[in-house]
Amino acid sequence: MRTVYVNGEYVAERDAKISVFDRGFLFGDGVYEVSTVLDGKLVDNAAHLARLDRSLQALSIPSPAGDDEILEIQRQLIVRNALEEGVVYLQVTRGAADRSFDWPEQPAPSLVMFTQAKPVRGNPKAEVGLSVALVPDLRWKRRDIKTVTLLPASWAKMQAAEQGCDDAWMVEADEDGVERVTEGSSNNAFIVTADGVLVTRNLGDEILHGITRRSVLQLAAEIQLRVEERAFTPEEAKAATEAFITSASSFVMPVVQIDGAVIGDGAPGPISRRLRSLYIATAESEAI
Numbered sequence: 632m633r634t635v636y637v638n639g640e641y642v643a644e645r646d647a648k649i650s651v652f653d654r655g656f657l658f659g660d661g662v663y664e665v666s667t668v669l670d671g672k673l674v675d676n677a678a679h680l681a682r683l684d685r686s687l688q689a690l691s692i693p694s695p696a697g698d699d700e701i702l703e704i705q706r707q708l709i710v711r712n713a714l715e716e717g718v719v720y721l722q723v724t725r726g727a728a729d730r731s732f733d734w735p736e737q738p739a740p741s742l743v744m745f746t747q748a749k750p751v752r753g754n755p756k757a758e759v760g761l762s763v764a765l766v767p768d769l770r771w772k773r774r775d776i777k778t779v780t781l782l783p784a785s786w787a788k789m790q791a792a793e794q795g796c797d798d799a800w801m802v803e804a805d806e807d808g809v810e811r812v813t814e815g816s817s818n819n820a821f822i823v824t825a826d827g828v829l830v831t832r833n834l835g836d837e838i839l840h841g842i843t844r845r846s847v848l849q850l851a852a853e854i855q856l857r858v859e860e861r862a863f864t865p866e867e868a869k870a871a872t873e874a875f876i877t878s879a880s881s882f883v884m885p886v887v888q889i890d891g892a893v894i895g896d897g898a899p900g901p902i903s904r905r906l907r908s909l910y911i912a913t914a915e916s917e918a919i
């Protein structure tokens with residue numbers, strides 16, 4: 632039985648309660664963050680809390696607690712649940728108010744946090760790589776805000792599963808009418824071209840500004856990889872020599888099949904492997 636945090640209290644998960652009028656429940660009116668825990672310590676956490684502030688500001692949801700206070704709660708949950716490896720999830724909603732499309736004038740935001748234990752560093756999928764299906768991107772147009780409205784992403788993942796794939800990469804037509812990959816269902820998408828260039832979509836409203844994406848681009852610069860931040864087509868993806876995804880809980884995870892096309896020789900490629908091990912080494916040394 633886990634201890635979770637709900638609006639100022641640490642309670643057993645079965646005793647945790649949120650109002651049926653909570654706007655997160657009724658309108659999906661909330662945002663979230665996921666920080667990974669390695670050896671009981673938080674990875675890239677300051678960047679996750681900075682993005683939380685950005686999401687809250689974008690939607691005019693008042694911050695329920697300062698960064699120091701949130702960090703203290705994250706650490707309390709790690710200790711109380713003896714979490715060695717996994718994630719700390721945190722969600723802020725606009726809180727409970729009588730049901731109305733109008734935002735309440737004086738919102739009382741809800742803050743909920745819990746831990747999930749899972750293998751991150753030793754994830755066996757990293758050895759074999761993932762298969763991804765290409766599916767239409769049905770999400771709204773402000774994907775840079777990390778909202779809890781994850782149904783389109785969850786649906787995309789289920790469509791991929793129906794095709795026997797591990798995950799989905801989402802595709803939509805840009806302004807020029809050409810289809811391009813936006814990102815993975817819950818991760819950023821990278822490819823390596825035949826001439827060795829690492830390509831990932833540029834930041835904008837079309838994708839979430841992944842914290843792991845940013846860290847991996849820093850590592851790529853340190854090892855002098857050629858990098859292009861731009862959108863790429865499904866055809867380019869299928870012709871890539873390597874591919875991978877990044878997210879807080881998957882780090883760098885190789886992709887070996889895209890829409891049935893085998894990538895490289897069908898095994899995780901050298902650049903993906905190198906970036907994964909560099910990311911893990913950095914995470915281990917910098918976690919707080």
Ligand code: PMP
Binds near residue numbers: 815842843877879
């Ligand atoms: N894109 C989407 C749509 C996501 O949901 C996530 C993870 N929540 C990411 C990218 C990866 O972001 P991060 O590296 O910050 O976990």
